[in-house]
Amino acid sequence: MERPLLVYTTFPDEAAAAAVSRALVERGLAACVNLIPGMRSVYSWQGAIEEAGExxxxxxxxxGLEEAVAATIRETHPYETPVVLTIPVGADAPTTAWLMGATGA
Known part of the structure; x- marks a missing residue:
């Protein structure tokens, strides 16, 4: 049985975030993408400690769309290695119905 899934990713700027999000929704792979600006990330990348706004x-x-969502993020994202973290979640019946309907289930 299909279950709701939350995918966490980050973007370098508003334009990239909007482009990837729009591709996911237009392809029916996501019901919605919430974009939250203003995060500051400190991370390890290629042997160095980096810091950036994201x-x-x-x-x-x-x-059921986990792999297609991940592939679309990787294909349309400007980062060499975008973060794709999947988190199985629960949802109430109306939210689940909306999510499934919006993604073709």
Whole structure:
């Protein structure tokens, strides 16, 4: 049985966040993507400690689309290695129905 899935990713700027989010929704892979600006990230990359401003993307989708969502993020994202973290979540019946309907389930 399909379950709601939340995918966490980050973006370098508003334009990239909007482009990837729009691709996911237009392709029916996400019901919605919440974009949260103003995050500051400190991370390890290629042996160095880096720091940058980022935008959080929370992709609302379903478990059956996990691989397609990840592939689309990798294909349309400007980062060499975008973060794609999947988080199985629960949801109430109306939210689940909306999410499944919006993603073609």
């Amino acid at each position: 935008i959080v993307g929370l992709v609302k989708t379903r478990s």
